[in-house]
């Protein structure tokens with residue numbers, strides 16, 4: 001096990017009905033809030049009324065910043081920053097999925113900065129301060145509710161880049177599994193893919209070999225997410241499965257599963273972000289296309305961990321390591337198909353001739369993330385496995 005520092009300051013308030021605490025929790029950090037939310041689900045489900053009712057009771061005034069799109073964009077973040085600055089907002093309250101939370105993080109940072117908020121994404125500036133952030137999660141997938149990262153697309157440059165800073169951990173995140181009952185089957189599937197991918201990126205790319213604790217932690221979580229997702233798809237109001245997936249997705253990207261595993265990368269995310277940036281593919285749908293292709297490629301480079309995954313998680317009985325590694329790629333792909341998440345570029349109407357352009361876009365993030373082995377040529381090779 002490698003040395004590490006694990007520090008996660010986010011308070012979690014978990015449980016059915018916990019959204020009722022939203023006003024009281026937010027009041028700890030300020031009396032004037034920027035309320036960040038998405039397009040229409042919050043109104044359709046009655047959550048807007050519920051949340052603003054608790055704000056009113058707690059004596060908090062708020063300014064709406066709705067309309068955050070899935071795969072949030074820079075121009076909308078900039079509008080939020082302006083609102084927060086002009087109206088002297090004290091706290092940011094994000095109510096939604098990962099897109100809403102990520103945009104809220106960027107606004108929280110941008111509101112305390114004189115330059116353009118994109119400077120943080122392009123590594124031209126470091127976040128030194130941010131407004132306090134409270135979140136109410138409505139879709140369990142990204143882990144943004146308990147991590148310090150956020151992702152935004154710059155429409156002008158077609159870059160889907162990330163921001164990260166210890167100042168961006170939410171102060172408190174309210175995880176009320178009942179709020180996820182209305183997540184439709186497609187996003188339920190994409191969410192499972194995303195959480196599983198967060199776990200597998202570190203698992204497959206870790207550089208330390210002696211990590212049985214982290215390996216079993218990941219394997220247990222992946223099995224749990226798979227099992228509960230099937231239960232949710234059969235019964236969207238399955239209380240235990242919704243709650244278990246919600247907490248599992250939080251654990252999948254809060255720093256715990258990667259603590260001690262040494263250097264690791266997020267190559268599937270690096271490639272997927274280009275699919276979202278160029279074609280606005282939902283993040284989890286992009287990952288279910290990229291991950292099986294990457295695993296096929298990885299089976300040729302380093303089959304051992306894939307073989308272990310096939311045996312421990314998918315119950316593969318293949319004898320040779322190579323055979324089991326291929327089994328891992330095919331087995332996970334088959335499960336993604338079973339939950340109706342796309343598994344090929346052609347399924348989302350991305351033509352093969354676009355592969356060089358996707359690779360050229362992805363290489364920008366590979367450089368930002370120091371994934372030196374991932375040249376445009378290598379990324380093209382991987383993408384051909386995803387066609």
Ligand code: NZQ
Pocket residue numbers: 037038039040041042045068069070071072096097098099100102138139140141142143144147149150151179180181182183184187191194253269276283284
């Ligand atoms: O906009 P509304 O109308 O609210 O609809 C949303 C959206 O269309 C809907 N939705 C959310 N909660 C719902 C609901 N519909 C019904 N009932 C509910 N309770 O679901 C759609 C997708 O929402 P979105 O927030 O986009 O999904 P997700 O949570 O998967 O977030 C994706 C974004 O997070 C980024 C992704 O790249 C993508 O931009 N990620 C953030 C990470 C992080 N901060 O750590 C890590 C991830 O790897 C990922 O990159």
Ligand code: ZN
Pocket residue numbers: 142194195197198269283
């Ligand atoms: Zn992800």
